[in-house]
Amino acid sequence: MKTVDTLILGGTILCLDESMTLIEDGALAIKGDTIAALGRANEFRQKFTSQNILDGTNSLIMPGLINSHTHAAMTCFRGIADDMHLMEWLTKYIFPAEARNVDPELAYWGSLLACAEMIRSGTTMFCNMYIFEAETAQAARKAGMRCLLGEVLFDFPSPNVKTPKEGLAYTRKLLDTWSGDPLIRIAVEPHSLYTCSRPLLVEAGKLAEEYQVPLALHLLETRSEKEQLREKLGQEAVPYLDELGLLNERLIAFHCVCLDDEEIRLFSEKGCKVVYNPESNMKLASGFAPVSRMIREGVCVGLGTDGCASNNSLDMFQEMDTAAKLEKVRHLDPTLMPAETVVAMATRQGARVLGMEEITGVLKEGKKADLILIDLNRPHLTPMYNPYSHLVYAVNGSDVKTVFISGKMVMKDRNLLTLDEEEIMQRVCRIAERIRDSLKEPS
């Protein structure tokens, strides 16, 4: 008998590997932070023993979900400004509210609140862009979440840094501080082509190259952004990125609603990654990203919620449901974005987008033990014919029972083990009081 740290016995295991392996009455053994073995429960009962045996019967066991684009601390701004166009939303409401209120305290507690919401709904890794990212890194570490994050870079001052040079120096410090961390990785994150000048983008590209890390930015989120950029740059956005040397396998582009066929071809050829954010694109009426075309052309596409002020939820199950349905209705073709493809976007493909495919995104021997158990003993999940159908069209975040990240249990039977939710909610409510007061001040 081999002793392992955790042994899960029973349940349906979805590996989400390339062959979409499915194990009925499955078993999974965890040693340290790693998946030691996967197999059948009746065999594992004879082979393995553990102090920590979990009953997986009547559960779906799958890789933790990967939210490939969010702004975690924006939980503090949920519902502050809804029902308007992107540029009006950003420039009249969000940027001013951020300028008055974002500080290390908001970044830390808002990020912790996001971590609580994400773990509760089965997310084990997220890709973040915001202000005071050293605080988000500490929050993710406290929660025990896996994360790729970067300080947002703008031409103009943010509440954290006064100049692009300071932003780049802050990013370099993050890169040095978190180098080799088992959970937290750092990316270089210029906000967008409409808020970052050519020299800032070039320097950002050099930094990403020097540290061999991803470079992430918002790209072509709306048609008006595309037109505005054409005017400002005197050329289309994607050839401009190419000219700057940024079109490569390290590029992660959020949204990409307005990529045309030639740009999709270039993205595919150069190995650039895309994150699809259907709920945010719907709420801000940004448009329909050409998601099935991108996938067909071989672009690696992950899925993200975007921040809490443009969605307004971090539940990736809700996002998967929307991702599947929006493309169908847009093209009047129900065969587009089948459930298996959407679940892969939220797991294996998300890991590829974030450069984490060696580590996470699938259940396989040797990968880190980032996994979730979903409780099937629920009226809306009974009976189950097809687990992928359930995951996309029937499961919601609150059906997630237990969560492991890097071998550590962070939620058991819906109890968070790393976070004090009551304290986090109280702290964020106190921050919201000052945000409310700031809205009354004249601009």
Ligand SMILES: CSC[C@H]1O[C@@H](n2cnc3c(O)ncnc32)[C@H](O)[C@@H]1O
């Ligand atoms: C300072 S970090 C990120 C920056 O981006 C703003 N933001 C949030 N959602 C979006 C979006 O959909 N498109 C562009 N910018 C967005 C956020 O408020 C922060 O200022």
Ligand SMILES: [Zn+2]
């Ligand atoms: Zn965003």
